[in-house]
Amino acid sequence: MSTEFKLAATGDILMIGPLLKSAKHLNKNSYSFESVFQNVNPLFTQADLVIGNLETPLAGSEARYTQSNPRTGFTMFNCPDELAPALKESGFHVLTTANNHCMDRGTKGLVRTLEVLDGHGLAHTGTYSSDPGAENHLILDVKGIKVGIASYSKGTNKIPLPSDKAWMVNQIDPSNHKKTAEHVRRLASLVDVVVVCLHIGKECRHIPLKHSQRLVNLLLANGAHIILGHHPHVIQPAFATKDDRFAIYSLGNFISTRLYRNPATNCGVVLQLTVKKETDGRVAVTESNLIPTWSTRLNTANGVKYRILQIHQTLLRPESGQSLSDWKLMRKVWKDMKPLLAIRRSSLL
Numbered sequence: 001m002s003t004e005f006k007l008a009a010t011g012d013i014l015m016i017g018p019l020l021k022s023a024k025h026l027n028k029n030s031y032s033f034e035s036v037f038q039n040v041n042p043l044f045t046q047a048d049l050v051i052g053n054l055e056t057p058l059a060g061s062e063a064r065y066t067q068s069n070p071r072t073g074f075t076m077f078n079c080p081d082e083l084a085p086a087l088k089e090s091g092f093h094v095l096t097t098a099n100n101h102c103m104d105r106g107t108k109g110l111v112r113t114l115e116v117l118d119g120h121g122l123a124h125t126g127t128y129s130s131d132p133g134a135e136n137h138l139i140l141d142v143k144g145i146k147v148g149i150a151s152y153s154k155g156t157n158k159i160p161l162p163s164d165k166a167w168m169v170n171q172i173d174p175s176n177h178k179k180t181a182e183h184v185r186r187l188a189s190l191v192d193v194v195v196v197c198l199h200i201g202k203e204c205r206h207i208p209l210k211h212s213q214r215l216v217n218l219l220l221a222n223g224a225h226i227i228l229g230h231h232p233h234v235i236q237p238a239f240a241t242k243d244d245r246f247a248i249y250s251l252g253n254f255i256s257t258r259l260y261r262n263p264a265t266n267c268g269v270v271l272q273l274t275v276k277k278e279t280d281g282r283v284a285v286t287e288s289n290l291i292p293t294w295s296t297r298l299n300t301a302n303g304v305k306y307r308i309l310q311i312h313q314t315l316l317r318p319e320s321g322q323s324l325s326d327w328k329l330m331r332k333v334w335k336d337m338k339p340l341l342a343i344r345r346s347s348l349l
Contacts, residue, residue: 001243001281002276002277002278002279003143003144003145003276003277004143004150004257004271004274004275004276004277004286005028005048005049005142005143005145005147005274005275006046006048006049006272006274006275007047007048007050007051007195007226007271007272007273007274007275008044008046008047008049008050008051008091008270008271008272008273009029009050009051009052009228009248009251009270009271009273010050010051010052010053010251010254010266010268010270010271011052011053011230011233011251011252011253011254011268011269012043012053012055012058012099012230012231012233012251012252012253012254012255012256013052013053013054013055013083013095013254013255014055014056014077014233014253014254014255015055015056015065015077015079015083015088015255016066016075016256016257016296016307017064017065017066018257018304019036019063019106019255019256019257019306020079020080022068022303022304022305022306023036023082023306026124026186029061030080030082031080031082031083032082032086033082033083033086033087033226033261034086034089034090034307035146035305035307036086036255036305036306036307037086037087037090037215037255037308038307039291039307039308039309039310039319040090040270040308040310040315041090041091043270043272043291043310044090044091044092045091046272047091047272048141048142048143049093049094049140050091050093050094051090051092051093051094051095051096051149051195051197051228052087052092052094052095052096052249052254053095053096053099053115053197053199053228053230053254053262053328054075054087054095054096054097054099054113054124055077055099055100055101055119055230056077056078056079056083056101056104056115057077057078057079057102057104057105057109057110057112058078058079058080058081058083058084058100058112058113058116058117058129059078059107059108059109059112059113060078060081060105060109060112061076061080063194065077065078065079065080066078069157069159071158072157072158072159074157074158074287075099075106076104076157076207077104078104078105080107081116084116084117084119084120084122085120085163087120087122088120088121088122088282090103092122092267092336093122093123093140094122094123094124094125094138094140094149095117095122095123095124095179096099096124096125096126096128096149096197096199096230097110097113097114097117097124097125097151098125098126098127098151098152098153098169098170098171098197098199099126099199099230100142100153100154100155100156100157100199101151101157102126102127102153102156102169102264102278103156103157103159103161103169104157104159106159107161107162107165107168110129110168110169111129111136111234111254112129113127114127114128114129115129123138124138125137125138125149125150125151126150126151126153126197127168127169127170127172128167128168128169129139129168130258131165131167132167133167134169134186136167136183136347137151137187138150138191139148139184139191145192145275146190146191146192146193146275147163147191147192147193147194147195148187148188148190148191148193148194148195149195149197150170150171150183150184150187150194150195150196150197151196151197151199152171152172152180152196152197152198152199152200153169153170153171153172153200153231154171154172154173154199154200154201154231155171155173156169156171163286169349172198172200172215173209174215177214177215177218180215180219181218181219181222182222184196184219184222185222185223185226187223188224189223190229192277192281192283193225193226193275193277193283194223194224194225194226195224195225195226195227195228196219196224196226196227196228197216197227197228197229197230198212198216198227198228198229198230198329199229199230199231200215200229200231201221201229201231201232201236201249201250202232203231203232203233203234203260204232204233204234204259204260204262204265205232205234205260206232206235206264206340207236207237208229208232208235208237208249208250210235212229212249212290213249216229216247216249220241220245220247224245224247225245225246225283225285226245226246226247226273226275226285227246227247227248227295228251228271229247229248229249229250229251230249230250230251231250232249232250232252233250233253233256233259233265234250234252234253234262234264234265234267235250235252235264235267235268235269235337235340235341236248236249236250236252236340237249237340237342237344238271238288238290238341238344238348239343239344239345240285240343240344240345241345242287242345243284244284244286245285246273246285246288248269248271248290250311251268251269251270252264252265252267252268252269252272253265253266253267253268253295254268254270254293254295255295255306255308256295256307257295257297263329263332263333264268264333264336264337265293265295266295266296266317266330266333267293267294267295267311267330267333267334267337268292268293268295269290269291269292269293269341270290270291270293271288271289271290271291272286272287272288272289272290272291273287273288273289274288288343290341290343291310291312292310292311292312292334292337292338292341292343293308293309293310294308294311294314294330294333294334295307295308295309296309296322296326296330297326298319298320298321298322299321300320300321307319307322309322309330311330314327314330315330315331315334
């Protein structure tokens with residue numbers, strides 16, 4: 001008898017300064033993020049496994065959570081702990097933590113982030129507080145199906161790891177693609193379904209880099225069933241293989257302010273997949289759906305608030321507090337992005 005589960009996945013959870021300011025309680029050093037996610041929560045209640053990419057440390061209270069690295073010039077993030085319970089309440093089960101901002105508050109911030117997630121019952125993978133050895137992945141039982149999740153980042157924005165603790169972050173570059181493929185192959189021998197989350201590519205580019213395409217094909221050939229891409233901050237294409245595996249190069253931003261004055265960075269997708277395991281052990285992604293979202297600011301009675309909107313719903317009925325200009329921009333961006341979400345039946349673009 002076959003069994004199946006439903007998976008939902010989002011892109012980058014990028015908590016930039018204005019988002020934090022809008023979530024802060026008046027005259028209090030506390031925050032509330034639940035309303036940010038209220039319009040997309042129903043998409044997660046339908047899923048048995050919800051995965052998102054947490055692209056900010058939870059490194060403890062600070063006067064300025066968003067800072068600039070004086071040495072590299074890169075923006076460095078941090079976020080109040082209240083984000084964790086808000087993500088849990090929204091329906092997330094797993095957060096991937098291997099990304100270019102995971103070291104923004106150093107190793108102490110990295111470790112504390114994992115402690116906060118643990119404290120709120122959120123599973124995680126990609127960064128580690130102790131040497132995971134060969135277990136640098138996460139294995140979960142989802143409706144009787146054993147699911148393995150591996151998370152990799154192309155780097156840490158030039159913030160070095162201690163020389164004796166390279167294991168703290170799963171990093172990937174063209175020089176170690178073979179090693180990553182071996183990890184995926186090993187993980188495939190331990191589980192029924194392998195999900196690989198890749199934080200790679202070039203920002204604001206809608207077509208994946210050639211070496212990203214080669215890496216995705218390599219990992220699919222070595223046992224990955226599902227590949228979820230992050231980091232470009234805009235949507236990139238998805239495809240299904242002839243043997244019913246699935247990959248998307250970039251899910252875009254889930255929550256963020258506009259980046260680089262590029263409105264496409266307000267647009268992302270929530271991916272919904274149905275994964276079936278047959279009696280003989282064969283696994284297939286039998287259904288796939290990409291729901292476009294728009295991350296925006298609203299003018300409310302309580303001031304400016306940020307919220308993730310479902311684009312299809314909002315085109316039919318504008319969100320209260322959304323300006324007409326923002327609604328028109330959302331419509332235009334969605335029209336431009338729509339061709340990217342035509343799921344191809346091939347690994348070739």
